[in-house]
Amino acid sequence: MTLGPLLSLLLVLAVAPVLPGIATRTRAFLTGRRGAPVLQLYRDLAKLLRKNVIYSRTTTPVFRLGPIVSLVSILVAATLLPLDGHTALFGFSGDLVAFTGLLGLGRFALVLAGLDTGSSFEGMGASREVTVSAFAEPALLLGLTVLVLATGELSLAGMLGEQLAAAWARTLPSLVLAAAALFMVALAETSRVPVDDPATHLELTMIHEVIILDHSGPELAMILYGQALKLALFGVLVVSAVVPRALLPSGMAALALLGGLVLIAAAVGVVESSMARLRLNRVPQFLVAAGALAVFAVILLLR
Amino acid sequence: MTVLLWAVGLILAGGGGVLLLRRAPRLGERLYGALLVGGGVVGLWPTLAVLRGGPTLRVTLPGSLPGGAWVFGVDPLSAWFLLAVLGVGACAGVFGLGYLAPERGHRPVAAAHALFALLLVALVGVVTAQAMVPFLAAWEVMALSAYLLIMFESEQAAVRRAGFIYIVLTHLSTLALVAMFAALSVHAEGQSFAALAAGNQTPGAVRTLGLVLALAGFGLKAGVVPLHFWLPGAHAAAPSHVSAVLSGVMLKMGIYGLLRVLSLLGAPPPWFGWTLFGLGLGSGVLGVLWALGQHDLKRLLAYHSVENIGIILLGLGVGLLGLAYGQPLVAVLGLTGALLHTLNHALFKSLLFLGAGAVLRATGTRVIDQLGGLGRALPWTALAFGVGSVAIVGLPPLNGFLSEWVIFRGLFVAGGSREVIRFAVMGAAGLGLIGALALACFAKVAGVVFLGNPRSPADASLSPGDPPPNMLAPMLVLAGVCAGIGLMPSLILGPARMVAVSIAPAIDGGAVSAEWGGAAARISAFGLGLVALVGLVLLLRRSLRQGRVAQVAATWGCAMAVPTPRMQYTASSYAAPLLAAFGPLAGIRRHREATAFHSHPVDPVQDVVVVPVWHELERVSLRLRRIQGGRVRWYILSLIFTLLSLLFYLTNSRFAP
Numbered sequence: 031m032t033l034g035p036l037l038s039l040l041l042v043l044a045v046a047p048v049l050p051g052i053a054t055r056t057r058a059f060l061t062g063r064r065g066a067p068v069l070q071l072y073r074d075l076a077k078l079l080r081k082n083v084i085y086s087r088t089t090t091p092v093f094r095l096g097p098i099v100s101l102v103s104i105l106v107a108a109t110l111l112p113l114d115g116h117t118a119l120f121g122f123s124g125d126l127v128a129f130t131g132l133l134g135l136g137r138f139a140l141v142l143a144g145l146d147t148g149s150s151f152e153g154m155g156a157s158r159e160v161t162v163s164a165f166a167e168p169a170l171l172l173g174l175t176v177l178v179l180a181t182g183e184l185s186l187a188g189m190l191g192e193q194l195a196a197a198w199a200r201t202l203p204s205l206v207l208a209a210a211a212l213f214m215v216a217l218a219e220t221s222r223v224p225v226d227d228p229a230t231h232l233e234l235t236m237i238h239e240v241i242i243l244d245h246s247g248p249e250l251a252m253i254l255y256g257q258a259l260k261l262a263l264f265g266v267l268v269v270s271a272v273v274p275r276a277l278l279p280s281g282m283a284a285l286a287l288l289g290g291l292v293l294i295a296a297a298v299g300v301v302e303s304s305m306a307r308l309r310l311n312r313v314p315q316f317l318v319a320a321g322a323l324a325v326f327a328v329i330l331l332l333r
Numbered sequence: 334m335t336v337l338l339w340a341v342g343l344i345l346a347g348g349g350g351v352l353l354l355r356r357a358p359r360l361g362e363r364l365y366g367a368l369l370v371g372g373g374v375v376g377l378w379p380t381l382a383v384l385r386g387g388p389t390l391r392v393t394l395p396g397s398l399p400g401g402a403w404v405f406g407v408d409p410l411s412a413w414f415l416l417a418v419l420g421v422g423a424c425a426g427v428f429g430l431g432y433l434a435p436e437r438g439h440r441p442v443a444a445a446h447a448l449f450a451l452l453l454v455a456l457v458g459v460v461t462a463q464a465m466v467p468f469l470a471a472w473e474v475m476a477l478s479a480y481l482l483i484m485f486e487s488e489q490a491a492v493r494r495a496g497f498i499y500i501v502l503t504h505l506s507t508l509a510l511v512a513m514f515a516a517l518s519v520h521a522e523g524q525s526f527a528a529l530a531a532g533n534q535t536p537g538a539v540r541t542l543g544l545v546l547a548l549a550g551f552g553l554k555a556g557v558v559p560l561h562f563w564l565p566g567a568h569a570a571a572p573s574h575v576s577a578v579l580s581g582v583m584l585k586m587g588i589y590g591l592l593r594v595l596s597l598l599g600a601p602p603p604w605f606g607w608t609l610f611g612l613g614l615g616s617g618v619l620g621v622l623w624a625l626g627q628h629d630l631k632r633l634l635a636y637h638s639v640e641n642i643g644i645i646l647l648g649l650g651v652g653l654l655g656l657a658y659g660q661p662l663v664a665v666l667g668l669t670g671a672l673l674h675t676l677n678h679a680l681f682k683s684l685l686f687l688g689a690g691a692v693l694r695a696t697g698t699r700v701i702d703q704l705g706g707l708g709r710a711l712p713w714t715a716l717a718f719g720v721g722s723v724a725i726v727g728l729p730p731l732n733g734f735l736s737e738w739v740i741f742r743g744l745f746v747a748g749g750s751r752e753v754i755r756f757a758v759m760g761a762a763g764l765g766l767i768g769a770l771a772l773a774c775f776a777k778v779a780g781v782v783f784l785g786n787p788r789s790p791a792d793a794s795l796s797p798g799d800p801p802p803n804m805l806a807p808m809l810v811l812a813g814v815c816a817g818i819g820l821m822p823s824l825i826l827g828p829a830r831m832v833a834v835s836i837a838p839a840i841d842g843g844a845v846s847a848e849w850g851g852a853a854a855r856i857s858a859f860g861l862g863l864v865a866l867v868g869l870v871l872l873l874r875r876s877l878r879q880g881r882v883a884q885v886a887a888t889w890g891c892a893m894a895v896p897t898p899r900m901q902y903t904a905s906s907y908a909a910p911l912l913a914a915f916g917p918l919a920g921i922r923r924h925r926e927a928t929a930f931h932s933h934p935v936d937p938v939q940d941v942v943v944v945p946v947w948h949e950l951e952r953v954s955l956r957l958r959r960i961q962g963g964r965v966r967w968y969i970l971s972l973i974f975t976l977l978s979l980l981f982y983l984t985n986s987r988f989a990p
């Protein structure tokens with residue numbers, strides 16, 4: 031086994047906090063403002079890690095475990111993806127279910143931590159988070175189904191790596207549609223416009239931000255970093271679905287990944303500055319549309 | 334087989350003992366508990382031997398019994414279900430000791446324990462019977478002892494109503510099964526299952542009829558939508574340890590029956606696989622959706638059983654479609670997934686029902702919106718319930734994830750083969766939706782009941798502690814088994830596959846075993862890695878604290894000065910946006926007044942279809958009462974008419990027997 035998967039994992043872990051910065055910067059640029067520095071999240075994380083925490087009197091150890099389980103599940107999910115374009119650090123047949131399961135575990139932990147505070151705001155956020163994810167998860171699985179059917183491979187490493195490269199030319203239209211569906215899911219899963227707005231300043235309108243209202247210090251840092259990493263992972267999914275990185279030499283593959291991630295983050299910023307957030311009861315329709323795109327991609331495969 | 338008979342004897346002796354010693358309840362119950370656990374452990378011994386590939390066991394009861402020879406036996410399929418019957422049965426029985434102890438003075442506790450033992454023995458009988466008549470006999474004993482247990486708190490009108498609906502529908506189920514066996518025995522020479530199998534190998538009208546009746550009878554028992562509506566009421570009404578066995582084990586008898594009939598009849602046609610697949614998808618999505626709207630903890634869990642039966646049927650459907658389309662790998666994965674989920678659901682659902690029982694005993698209520706913050710008062714119960722919740726949602730690294738992983742692989746493994754692609758797409762979306770809704774629902778239950786602040790003052794004043802050890806230990810054992818299966822899947826995947834292959838001998842077991850490869854070991858490593866990494870981050874987190882003490886303050890109320898527990902989000906408001914997205918399908922009725930808002934769940938099948946239709950039927954049939962006017966000449970006339978028609982029928986050469 032080469033060092034490729036490990037090095038690329040470290041690379042992704044290191045660059046993940048840039049992505050929200052790029053998205054915010056793009057949004058600021060397009061709306062005529064200067065915006066926060068691209069590296070702002072690193073500074074925030076460093077500051078939060080040094081700080082002490084405040085716990086609510088109501089909370090139990092569940093509140094303390096929430097951010098940790100959430101971060102770990104996203105970290106483990108990262109090891110399932112073929113970050114270097116060929117193999118994953120850790121993968122097995124059918125690990126796409128493990129990928130969605132891990133995202134679910136992280137969400138479960140954060141939602142429980144939110145409910146543990148006994149605050150109605152965090153209860154509201156929990157309720158909205160699970161509502162959105164109830165529609166995001168089928169769409170995500172349908173998007174991955176397209177990749178399974180296109181490549182005939184059940185592990186993420188195969189369906190985004192070498193098998194995809196082999197099937198790429200034949201199934202490109204379907205793959206592009208699947209990538210579009212995955213991008214839409216990514217906006218929902220990482221709490222971005224049009225599903226959620228990370229820049230909103232009113233608790234009543236938040237989804238993700240309001241669940242983590244009571245977290246502070248290193249635990250808040252874990253959540254923020256986990257969220258950035260999640261955006262990076264979805265970026266890897268989308269980029270790998272359309273760019274057959276297994277065909278490129280390893281240096282080029284890494285560059286393609288980085289370039290792709292920057293583009294995805296910029297695209298998130300473009301979406302955020304060009305459209306308003308959807309009303310909460312329209313969000314299911316947005317995600318069902320993502321699922322429909324994926325089903326359409328399957329139909330294209332059947333030609 | 335002798336060992337298993339000994340186990341049955343021990344369980345029966347426990348039931349008899351507690352009845353005889355009802356004047357000395359402490360001694361009697363202790364004896365009953367010991368004999369029940371002893372019976373369970375002794376019975377697991379031969380069961381595990383069969384699952385390890387040992388020879389199948391067989392015994393014919395001596396003496397002359399009605400309906401031919403009473404053959405009982407343990408083959409891999411029986412053994413698989415025996416695991417659930419004995420393991421869950423013993424745990425729930427022990428829990429029952431503590432659970433029913435406060436009732437000693439005013440309710441027939443000893444009789445309830447004896448009936449519980451009888452129920453377990455009947456369940457053993459159902460899964461080991463190898464002939465029609467003993468199967469139906471055990472089935473009826475099971476149904477009736479369960480009825481009596483459901484009626485334990487029969488002074489409540491809701492319990493009596495639930496019991497009545499249950500007893501009517503369980504007999505409909507038995508009726509369908511009698512008809513099914515009658516149909517299948519047309520071509521069979523004898524009453525044993527072996528004879529039925531030999532007589533029905535060729536497809537035909539009789540076989541089709543048999544399959545349809547089996548689906549109706551066993552589907553009723555399993556609680557498949559739209560035949561599920563007896564289930565939530567009955568499972569909520571029964572004492573909690575009985576609910577655990579009803580939901581965890583007795584529902585599975587429907588699945589067992591279907592599998593048994595399928596193993597007798599050979600590969601069914603594709604339409605049957607598609608029917609199971611569709612019913613599974615429908616039950617799964619609707620079951621969890623209706624669970625989300627429930628306000629009653631036990632009814633909520635009961636609706637989740639409908640959901641999980643759906644997942645099992647979906648796996649079964651995938652397996653049968655794999656058989657029908659000549660895809661052995663799909664068949665093995667689908668059937669294995671269904672079997673695994675059957676066992677897993679038996680474990681975590683009984684765990685959750687026991688947890689609900691502990692909550693009920695501690696607080697005296699099952700209404701979710703009156704509970705809250707119980708995690709502090711009942712830490713071990715909360716831990717066990719939490720493990721059960723993660724398991725039932727299908728999240729790694731527990732056992733629910735394992736069975737869903739196997740079923741997903743069944744959906745996808747055939748790749749682009751055209752017949753299979755349809756169920757891959759529908760199954761992936763359906764299982765995704767079911768999983769996400771289940772996550773929403775169990776975050777609600779665990780979060781609202783165990784976390785936050787107490788919601789009603791009564792609840793805070795009770796200040797309960799964890800239940801006594803005889804209630805706590807069974808929960809922790811079940812939670813441990815859930816975690817064990819999730820972290821060590823290689824222990825259970827092999828036997829499950831063997832059982833799957835034994836159902837469908839057409840599959841070449843050797844050809845598919847290579848495919849499993851190291852996946853089980855990798856899942857172990859994956860689960861253990863997840864747990865280890867959480868531990869590692871916890872340690873890191875501790876080092877970041879650098880000896881500082883965390884500050885403690887009130888929950889940040891967004892500048893709200895005096896937050897009160899009543900401001901907490903309730904379970905109903907938590908579920909509202911999700912249910913609103915599904916419209917009328919969600920089965921929620923809302924009442925808005927100027928200052929109040931109520932929502933209450935209705936069962937879209939029972940309350941919208943069955944009850945109105947039933948009332949209409951009742952109205953029409955009351956008109957027939959006139960026939961029973963008490964005039965003897967009308968009775969004599971109808972007697973003579975019946976006799977004459979019978980005479981004509983029998984003398985007509987076409988129908989002559």
